[in-house]
Amino acid sequence: MAARRWLPAPLGPILSRRASSSPKQNWPAVSVAEAGAAASAPPAPSGSGTPVLEVRHLGRSLPLGGELLEILRDVNFSIHRGEFVTLAGPSGSGKSTLLGCITGLDSPTTGQVLLNGTDISSMRESQLAGIRNRTVGMVFQAFNLIPTLTAQENVEVPLYAGNWRGSPSDRAQELLGLVGLSHRLEHRPSQLSGGEQQRVAIARALATEPPLLVADEPTGNLAAAQGKEVLDLLWSLRERLGTTLVIATHDRTVGGYATRWLQLADGELTSDSPGPRAGSR
Numbered sequence: 205m206a207a208r209r210w211l212p213a214p215l216g217p218i219l220s221r222r223a224s225s226s227p228k229q230n231w232p233a234v235s236v237a238e239a240g241a242a243a244s245a246p247p248a249p250s251g252s253g254t255p256v257l258e259v260r261h262l263g264r265s266l267p268l269g270g271e272l273l274e275i276l277r278d279v280n281f282s283i284h285r286g287e288f289v290t291l292a293g294p295s296g297s298g299k300s301t302l303l304g305c306i307t308g309l310d311s312p313t314t315g316q317v318l319l320n321g322t323d324i325s326s327m328r329e330s331q332l333a334g335i336r337n338r339t340v341g342m343v344f345q346a347f348n349l350i351p352t353l354t355a356q357e358n359v360e361v362p363l364y365a366g367n368w369r370g371s372p373s374d375r376a377q378e379l380l381g382l383v384g385l386s387h388r389l390e391h392r393p394s395q396l397s398g399g400e401q402q403r404v405a406i407a408r409a410l411a412t413e414p415p416l417l418v419a420d421e422p423t424g425n426l427a428a429a430q431g432k433e434v435l436d437l438l439w440s441l442r443e444r445l446g447t448t449l450v451i452a453t454h455d456r457t458v459g460g461y462a463t464r465w466l467q468l469a470d471g472e473l474t475s476d477s478p479g480p481r482a483g484s485r
C-alpha cells in the first residue's frame with residue numbers, strides 16, 4: 205500500500221532498559237512534550253471555533269491489477285471540540301482507511317485533512333510527525349502494547365519519546381489513575397485482562413494531552429462487559445478532559461454513546477446525523 209512510511213519515534217531510556225530487541229508493534233503516533241492544546245476545560249459547544257478535524261473532498265484510491273480501486277470518494281465533514289463521533293459502516297467500507305488519512309499514517313489521493321486548522325495532507329513526514337504527535341492519540345483494536353514493559357512503562361514511552369516537561373513516571377501514574385488502573389502499574393500486558401489492556405492503551409494515547417483521540421474498533425477484541433467499561437471510560441474522558449473522539453466501529457453499542465453519527469458505505473459518507481447523546485455536556 206502506498207501509505208506513508210511510518211516508523212516509531214525514539215523510544216527513550218525505558219526501551220533500552222527493558223526490551224531486548226525492537227518492538228514489533230505498529231506503535232501509535234502519540235507523544236511530544238509541547239502538547240499544549242489539551243483539555244482541562246469542559247467541551248465548548250459543537251460548531252464553535254476552529255474544527256479539531258476537517259476533512260475536505262477526501263479521496264483515496266489504489267492501483268490494483270491494472271485498475272484503480274477507489275477506497276474513499278469525496279468525503280467531507282468537520283468535527284469540533286468535545287464531539288463524540290462514531291464512524292459506522294460495514295466491514296470493507298473504508299473506515300480504517302479514513303482513520304489512516306485523518307491521523308497522517310496514510311496519504312489521501314485527493315482532498316485535504318486539517319488538524320486544528322493545519323493542512324496535513326501534503327506535509328512531509330518530518331513536519332507531519334510533530335503535528336500528529338501533538339494533536340492525535342490513537343487506540344487500536346488489538347491494544348498494541350509492548351509486551352515486555354509494565355503498564356506504567358507502556359504509558360511512559362511516549363513521554364520519554366517526546367521529552368515530556370514533567371516526570372514521566374508521575375504522569376504515567378496519574379494517567380493510569382485516570383483510567384482506574386492505579387493497582388496495575390507493575391503488571392505486564394499478559395497479566396492484564398483485555399479491558400485493562402485497552403485502558404492502558406487509552407492512557408498511553410492521552411499521555412501527551414492530544415485534543416483528538418482516534419480509535420479503530422476499540423471494543424472489537426473485548427467481551428461485552430469490558431467493551432462497555434472502555435466506552436464509559438471514553439465518555440468520561442470527554443467530560444473530564446474535553447477530549448474529542450472519533451471512533452470507527454461496527455459495534456452498535458458504541459453508537460449509543462455518540463453525540464454524532466457518521467456512516468460510510470462503499471467509500472462514501474452516506475449519513476451525518478446527531479447521535480443519541482447529542483446535546484450532552
Ligand SMILES: Nc1ncnc2c1ncn2[C@@H]1O[C@H](COP(=O)(O)OP(=O)(O)O)[C@@H](O)[C@H]1O
Pocket residue numbers: 205266268273275293294295296297298299300301302
Ligand atoms: N492495501 C490495500 N490493498 C488493497 N485493498 C485495500 C488495501 N487497504 C484497504 N483496501 C480495501 O479498501 C476497502 C476498505 O478497507 P478498510 O478501510 O480496511 O475498511 P473497514 O475498516 O471499513 O473494514 C476494502 O475493500 C479493502 O479491501
Ligand SMILES: [Mg+2]
Pocket residue numbers: 299300301420
Ligand atoms: Mg477497519
